[in-house]
Amino acid sequence: MTTMNALRAHIRGGAEQLTYEPAPAPEPGPGEVQVQVAAAGITFDELLWDLTWTRDGRDRTPIVPSHEFAGVVSALGDRVTGLSVGDHVYGMVPFDRDGAAADLLVTPANHVARAAASLSSVESAALPLAGLTAWQALTTHAGVARGEAVLVIGGLGGVGAFAIQIARHLGARVTTAIRGGSAELARTLGADTVVDITDGSVPDGPFDVVLDTVGGPGLDDTYGLLRPGGRLVTLQAPPSQEKAAAVGASAAFFVVQPDAEELRTLASLADTGALRVLIAGSYPLSAGRAAYQSGRTMGRAPGKTVLIVQ
Numbered sequence: 633m634t635t636m637n638a639l640r641a642h643i644r645g646g647a648e649q650l651t652y653e654p655a656p657a658p659e660p661g662p663g664e665v666q667v668q669v670a671a672a673g674i675t676f677d678e679l680l681w682d683l684t685w686t687r688d689g690r691d692r693t694p695i696v697p698s699h700e701f702a703g704v705v706s707a708l709g710d711r712v713t714g715l716s717v718g719d720h721v722y723g724m725v726p727f728d729r730d731g732a733a734a735d736l737l738v739t740p741a742n743h744v745a746r747a748a749a750s751l752s753s754v755e756s757a758a759l760p761l762a763g764l765t766a767w768q769a770l771t772t773h774a775g776v777a778r779g780e781a782v783l784v785i786g787g788l789g790g791v792g793a794f795a796i797q798i799a800r801h802l803g804a805r806v807t808t809a810i811r812g813g814s815a816e817l818a819r820t821l822g823a824d825t826v827v828d829i830t831d832g833s834v835p836d837g838p839f840d841v842v843l844d845t846v847g848g849p850g851l852d853d854t855y856g857l858l859r860p861g862g863r864l865v866t867l868q869a870p871p872s873q874e875k876a877a878a879v880g881a882s883a884a885f886f887v888v889q890p891d892a893e894e895l896r897t898l899a900s901l902a903d904t905g906a907l908r909v910l911i912a913g914s915y916p917l918s919a920g921r922a923a924y925q926s927g928r929t930m931g932r933a934p935g936k937t938v939l940i941v942q
């Protein structure tokens with residue numbers, strides 16, 4: 633058995649369970665690629681998701697976290713077309729499989745696309761999950777049209793920073809609500825109006841689309857910000873259909889889907905300068921536990937946190 637180094641958890645829990653250790657190297661099956669990981673993006677909440685720890689409802693520990701990466705194709709399974717060993721790629725790993733916090737990963741070939749030429753590995757690794765979430769929220773689920781008023785709640789977070797830029801790219805008028813941090817940065821990303829909730833300000837609706845990346849008790853306040861016919865999209869938990877219907881709006885929750893075509897779109901937006909990737913911090917893989925713990929730090933830098941693998 634070939635071994636590699638990986639960040640793993642043997643018991644379900646938080647960052648305190650993560651250990652840097654040798655692990656069996658994964659081999660690609662039919663339709664899969666093996667990738668030598670250069671960098672792995674993390675989502676702080678992923679250790680709270682059932683699928684990180686289970687498959688088909690069953691415990692699957694030990695697990696390797698991180699569901700997004702950049703790296704180089706190192707082996708191809710049978711029936712993989714359009715990719716070659718040596719290609720610089722980026723993409724996602726299914727939530728219920730061992731992830732990217734390792735020297736090597738295996739993922740379905742249709743979860744992978746060529747990385748943007750203009751981005752570093754760290755930047756590319758920060759793009760797939762949050763970028764696809766923002767893209768799918770605003771296109772597939774909210775159907776944002778040119779000229780519409782869009783509110784992004786949490787605009788300096790991993791998803792929110794992409795959402796501001798994508799909403800702008802789609803031709804929307806963008807308002808964002810942030811909790812401290814740089815209003816100037818949010819404007820640079822494309823927000824026309826920035827509301828910092830820490831000084832008691834509230835967004836001035838109504839909006840055609842509200843993307844709530846924060847959720848929690850504040851979600852109740854968002855229904856009243858929608859205009860009739862407006863669309864609310866949430867990422868943390870399903871919204872109340874009754875409260876949305878009461879203001880004549882619709883509301884949807886979804887889970888991001890890997891999509892190679894959309895990854896190609898995001899890479900090309902990055903290469904044309906329409907999409908910037910904000911990096912909050914980067915850590916060597918061996919310090920992966922500290923990387924996950926950094927999510928609990930108030931006032932951390934905006935954007936995504938990334939593990940540097942090699």
Ligand SMILES: NC(=O)c1ccc[n+]([C@@H]2O[C@H](COP(=O)([O-])OP(=O)(O)OC[C@H]3O[C@@H](n4cnc5c(N)ncnc54)[C@H](OP(=O)(O)O)[C@@H]3O)[C@@H](O)[C@H]2O)c1
Nearest residue numbers: 677765786788789790791809810811845846867886887888
């Ligand atoms: N459904 C899906 O497919 C999917 C996909 C990806 C992510 N998610 C979920 O989406 C959420 C966001 O993910 P993320 O990676 O973007 O998280 P993140 O990087 O932690 O970003 C959240 C941002 O919102 C800010 N914030 C917190 N409370 C706020 C408030 N009341 N008003 C305005 N801004 C506020 C945070 O500021 P601070 O720095 O001050 O905390 C941070 O900038 C997470 O719950 C994640 O699990 C879901």
